[in-house]
Amino acid sequence: MGTFALIVLVLAVAVVLYGVHIYNQLVALKNRYRNAFAQIGVQLTRRYDLIPNLVETAKAYMRHERETMEAVIAARNQAVAGLDQAAAAPGNAAALQQLAGAEQGLSQALGRFNMLMEAYPDLKASATMMQLSEEISSTENKVSFARQAYNDQVMAYNAYRQSFPAVLLAGSFGHGEDAALLEFANSQEIQQAPRVSF
Numbered sequence: 001m002g003t004f005a006l007i008v009l010v011l012a013v014a015v016v017l018y019g020v021h022i023y024n025q026l027v028a029l030k031n032r033y034r035n036a037f038a039q040i041g042v043q044l045t046r047r048y049d050l051i052p053n054l055v056e057t058a059k060a061y062m063r064h065e066r067e068t069m070e071a072v073i074a075a076r077n078q079a080v081a082g083l084d085q086a087a088a089a090p091g092n093a094a095a096l097q098q099l100a101g102a103e104q105g106l107s108q109a110l111g112r113f114n115m116l117m118e119a120y121p122d123l124k125a126s127a128t129m130m131q132l133s134e135e136i137s138s139t140e141n142k143v144s145f146a147r148q149a150y151n152d153q154v155m156a157y158n159a160y161r162q163s164f165p166a167v168l169l170a171g172s173f174g175h176g177e178d179a180a181l182l183e184f185a186n187s188q189e190i191q192q193a194p195r196v197s198f
Helices: 003-059 066-088 093-117 121-125 127-162 166-173 187-191
Strands: none
Touching: 003 066, 003 093, 003 127, 003 166, 066 093, 121 127, 127 166
16 A cells, blocks of 8 residues: 555544544534533423422412413413423424413513402412422422523533534534524523512
8 A cells, every 4th residue: 555545544534533523512512512501401390390389288278260270370381391392302493482471471470470469368378389389499499500501501612513513414413503692582581580489
């Protein structure tokens, strides 16, 4: 084998190995943002599981507010469905927009519920309600941190996918589109989790 052929062979092996490195890096970054989304799912599921307890506790005090309590449960169910769709395709812009819309609807329903509770001081003073309030507030903070971690991982994936030379190979490796950030319509909600206080 001649020197020229050996040089070409070494260069070809180097290019293939670099392509394998790019592929592995894309897969690793994609798995990181998917894992980060799974953490959002854990916290949102916990939040969704607390909401029926909140409504059940309030029923004893708020017998005449059935419509509001049903609206909270309906918004919760819609958010659960949005989370299921987003979990099936983390990074998909349409699924994340649907989840963000459902979360905004749930936050609004909980806000109306919170305003109604002001008329029921015995309910606000209930030990069970105070404990639920504490758990929901804690979960909201965890959701906010998980969402930030997810968005950080998505940005790392997108930046690598768009960088040279990865951008030349990303499409052929099945990484043709950017992953979407999880954002809410109100920019203030991005910086601060919704508050539920009783």
